[in-house]
Amino acid sequence: MKKHPVVISGGGPVGLVTALAMARQGVEVVLLESEAAIPQDLRAGTFHPPTVEMLDALGLGKPLLEQGIKVPEWQIRDRRTGVVAQFDLGVLADVTSHPFRLHCEQHKLSTIAYQALQDYPNVRVLFGHRCTGFTQDADGVTVALSTPDGDNEIRASFLVGTDGARSTVRKAMQVEFEGFTWPERFLVFATPYDLREQGFTGNAYIADPDEWCAIFIQPHKGPPGIWRIAFPTDPEMSEEQILSDAFVQSRIQGFLDPSREYEIAYRSVYRVHQRVASDFREGRVLIAGDAAHVNNPLGGMGLNSGIHDGVNLAGKLVDVLEGASLELLDRYTRQRRLTNIEYVQAITIRNKRLLEERDPEVRRERLDELRMTAADPVKAREYLLNSSMINSVRRASEIQ
Ligand SMILES: Cc1cc2nc3c(=O)[nH]c(=O)nc-3n(C[C@H](O)[C@H](O)[C@H](O)COP(=O)(O)OP(=O)(O)OC[C@H]3O[C@@H](n4cnc5c(N)ncnc54)[C@H](O)[C@@H]3O)c2cc1C
Structure with missing residues (x-):
């Protein structure tokens, strides 16, 4: 009997990497992307050590390392008093071959992965093809598409939804996207002003009840790079006000030199959520990436x-296509859903609460605790194993 391809809906970084991981094992893959080309918008730009290791195993490590900036050290600062804690991922060199954060825009990973897919005749990437829904039976999935030539269908052995936070696949699976949306939107802008001149490491977080911020260096037309900075904004402000020169300058001047005008190369505003799908699988349909959690x-x-x-x-789909039980795919949900809740949701919510804490007593306690963690080699190591995501990957592999 003819084996139908695995259809992946969504050619963002997660869909492209998933396609490559299967293509390398000889699986026939059809990747649908609703846009006409790989999206180039500026979004995530940090790769943690286990991720670089995984990408390296897929042959993507070298080009990504060539285009990114290695950031071994990062800081937590108090807006008023300066550096509270500085961590060095170099202490994890015994457990990872990549003891640093690699800063690189996500669209560069997408482009590199897309180029790598060109070597696999078993993969077809269809731009301008939007998945609109699916039906499934015991043997496969019929995927409905809208294409430049009209509506169509593809028969698939499995459908993987990597179609982002508003996932059509997740909605058609009718699973809940459980969690909440933060009231404030995030302003993100970039400046070429080199923050290292002010003692900043390539990644830094500044705690403040009103104007906390997160700072990430990104590659930009050669060294020294460009600095992406994220701030919370008042829910009452309009998008126009948030993106105005006056507001953006007031944020950056607030923690640098108030008398200086900073060049702003880029700015955007977006809404932020903490949500995890109640299940990542329904029969032969699965979700991954932002489709499954944000x-x-x-x-x-x-x-x-x-x-x-x-x-x-x-890895699990390859095993199932080679004869393993379909139930193996429930292990995917157990491993990835639980670790997203236990690590990704818990740590990112805790990070935000730390930066924005208003109660001076609680704030002092938490920052003191971090100071002590950074100063104690055993505690610092444990902290780094969590923040570098090494522990979440280890934990997932232990879940049966
Ligand atoms: C504005 C913005 C800024 C962000 N900034 C940061 C940041 O600073 N740091 C950070 O860590 N994270 C950030 N994120 C989150 C980060 O970008 C995501 O975690 C990441 O993109 C997830 O990758 P993905 O491949 O799962 O989904 P996406 O990158 O969203 O890719 C989904 C793809 O599916 C395609 N698609 C959608 N629907 C369909 C369909 N029906 N059929 C076919 N194709 C479809 C889309 O065109 C897209 O290419 C940001 C997100 C946004 C929206």
């Missing part, structure tokens, strides 16, 4: 956990 960017974990999903799921 979180705030404090800790840089969303895209990373999506790639961890994709690599995990690809």
Whole structure:
């Protein structure tokens, strides 16, 4: 009997990496992307050590390392008093071959993965093809599409939804997207002003009840790079006010030099959620990446956990296509859903609460605790194993 392809809906970084992981094992894959080309918008830009290891195993490590900036050290600061804690991922060199955060825009990973897929005749990437729904039976899935030539259908052995936070596949699975949306939107802008001049490491978080912020260096037309900075905004403000020169300058001047005008290369505003789908599988249909879970960017974990999903799921789908029981796919849900809740949701929510704490007593206690953690080699190591996502990947592999 002819084996139908695995259809992946969504050619973001998670869909492309999932396709590559299966393509390398000889699986026939059809990847649907609703846009006409790989989306180039600026979004996530941090890769943690286990993610770089996974991408390296897929042959993507070298080009990504060439295009990114290695950030071994990062800081937590208090807006008023300066550095509270500085961590060095170098202490994890005995457990990871990549003891640093790799900063690189996600669209560069997408482009590299898309280029790698060109070597596999068993993969077809169809741009301008939107998945609109599916029906399934015991043997396969019929995927409904809207294409530039009209509506169509593809028969698939499995359908994987990597179609982002508003996932059509997740909605058609009728699973809940459990969690909440933060009231404030996040302003993200970028400046070429080199924050290292002010003692900042390539990644830093500044605690403040009103104007906390997160800072990430990104590659930009050669060294020294560009600095992406994320701030919370008042829910009452309009998007126009948030994106105005005056507001953006007031945020950056607030923690740098108030008398200086900073060049702003890019700005955007977006809404942030903490949500996890109640199930990642329904029969032969699965979800991964933002389709399955979303979180705030404090800790840089969303895209990373999506790639961890994709690599995990690809391995299990290969096994099932080679004869393993379909129930193996429930292990994918157990492993990836639980670790997203226990690690990604818990850590990113805790990071946000730490930065925005208003009660001076609680704030002092939490920052003191971090100071002590950074100063104690045993505690610092445990903290780094969690924040680098090494522990979440270890934990997932233990779940049966
Ligand atoms: C504005 C914005 C800013 C962000 N900034 C940060 C940040 O600073 N730090 C951080 O860690 N994370 C950030 N994120 C989150 C991060 O970008 C995501 O975690 C990451 O993109 C997830 O990758 P993905 O492949 O799962 O989904 P996506 O990147 O969303 O990719 C989904 C793909 O599916 C396609 N698609 C959608 N529907 C369909 C359909 N029906 N059929 C076919 N194709 C479809 C889309 O065109 C898209 O290419 C941001 C997200 C947004 C929206």
